[in-house]
Amino acid sequence: MKQEIIFLSSGKCSWGKCFACGWGKLKGPEPNLHRLKNIIDKKFKKLKNIDRLKIFVSGSFLDDKQFPKSIRKYIIQKIKENNIKQLVIESRPEFISNESLSDFKGIDLYVAIGLECADNKILKKYNKGYTVEDFVRAAEILHKNNFKVRTYLMVNLPFLKDIKKDLDKSVKFAKKYSDEIVLINTFPHSESALYDLYIKGKWKPLDRQQFDKITKKYKNIEKDFDNFAFIPRFKQKPLVKGATKESLLHPYFEIWQDYIQRFYKNPSKKPVLFLPCAFKKPYSKSKLHKAIFSVVNKDKVHPVVISSPGVIPYEFIDKYPFNKYDWPEWEETSEIKKIYIQVTQKRIEKYLKNHKYRKYYCYLKYDSETYKALSKACKKLKIKLVNILPEHVYEKIKYRKNSLSLPEATKFLKVFK
Numbered sequence: 001m002k003q004e005i006i007f008l009s010s011g012k013c014s015w016g017k018c019f020a021c022g023w024g025k026l027k028g029p030e031p032n033l034h035r036l037k038n039i040i041d042k043k044f045k046k047l048k049n050i051d052r053l054k055i056f057v058s059g060s061f062l063d064d065k066q067f068p069k070s071i072r073k074y075i076i077q078k079i080k081e082n083n084i085k086q087l088v089i090e091s092r093p094e095f096i097s098n099e100s101l102s103d104f105k106g107i108d109l110y111v112a113i114g115l116e117c118a119d120n121k122i123l124k125k126y127n128k129g130y131t132v133e134d135f136v137r138a139a140e141i142l143h144k145n146n147f148k149v150r151t152y153l154m155v156n157l158p159f160l161k162d163i164k165k166d167l168d169k170s171v172k173f174a175k176k177y178s179d180e181i182v183l184i185n186t187f188p189h190s191e192s193a194l195y196d197l198y199i200k201g202k203w204k205p206l207d208r209q210q211f212d213k214i215t216k217k218y219k220n221i222e223k224d225f226d227n228f229a230f231i232p233r234f235k236q237k238p239l240v241k242g243a244t245k246e247s248l249l250h251p252y253f254e255i256w257q258d259y260i261q262r263f264y265k266n267p268s269k270k271p272v273l274f275l276p277c278a279f280k281k282p283y284s285k286s287k288l289h290k291a292i293f294s295v296v297n298k299d300k301v302h303p304v305v306i307s308s309p310g311v312i313p314y315e316f317i318d319k320y321p322f323n324k325y326d327w328p329e330w331e332e333t334s335e336i337k338k339i340y341i342q343v344t345q346k347r348i349e350k351y352l353k354n355h356k357y358r359k360y361y362c363y364l365k366y367d368s369e370t371y372k373a374l375s376k377a378c379k380k381l382k383i384k385l386v387n388i389l390p391e392h393v394y395e396k397i398k399y400r401k402n403s404l405s406l407p408e409a410t411k412f413l414k415v416f417k
């Protein structure tokens, strides 16, 4: 079955308060018939031989305030003209009525409802704004009108005592009222209350392995591990400053490390080259990184920086807070150096456990805390690490200014040219 998805932005979700949702808070352009018709015409021009069309709207397609009836009628007409067999839309239960469904006669319509879980206590805490009974009422109206119910259940919601038991209960319940069920991994949108919980370290999203383990028993049910491309984003962007434990374990660094360790996919066919950070941000603007990349070809090797925020694959160096932190070396005490090595070693270990490479290289000062942390991590994981800069060369240049930027040192990086 060939299916396509259309994202239509119009107005705002009538509710906008669900615990994990940030989209519902966003205000799209005013619902304007002329604008929407133009968008729809363009989208439909690209749709060829489609069996199933999904329309996603961040809110409710059946809400007149978000999508005026006339625009719904226009889309239905287009669907019929294009011989599209099935239509999937999303709506909150309160907009599902005989009246709002009347225009869809003759279409194989699925209405997706975010039940999330079949427990009113959790729904209340989740701030869903409707109950299990509201869902049932809406499902019955849909079936009476010969339409179908597509039910979203969220896996790993906050506030659950037992994720597996709760999911079992919800799946059993949803089966009674649904034609399709989708198990969705819970990810927090950046403007959501759940994101705050994640930042505070009180909740974590499931990674692929954890999600698959919990959901594999539900054989004929659709699973959606990452229905939006989650990446850490922060509304406030303060400078993270100071060579302190607080700064090293800053919650934003921790969120990023969790993301990089468990969700990021590395280019495993390449060798990795671990690099030092630089005071200038982004690192690519620093003298050191300019010197390194005047020699190194990024197609040949995967550069990864190790610094106080943790392990930073080079693709992320422009992202906040990797582009806005200061770890002044002159503020370092022997105590903080010890903590830095411990914390960084653990972060590297977690990274290397989840990300394999063809070979493992670094270009680091032998007496740096970063090198010590990396060496310990590799030793523990029995990984052969090669410092591309020979130790005897480093011994000769180590007291010179910007030693790692010197041609005597960077020439060894030519193996990655």
Ligand code: SF4
Binding pocket: 013, 014, 015, 016, 017, 018, 021, 022, 023, 024, 025, 058, 059, 092, 114
């Ligand atoms: S999850 Fe849906 S209903 Fe809830 S706020 Fe977001 S868009 Fe609105």
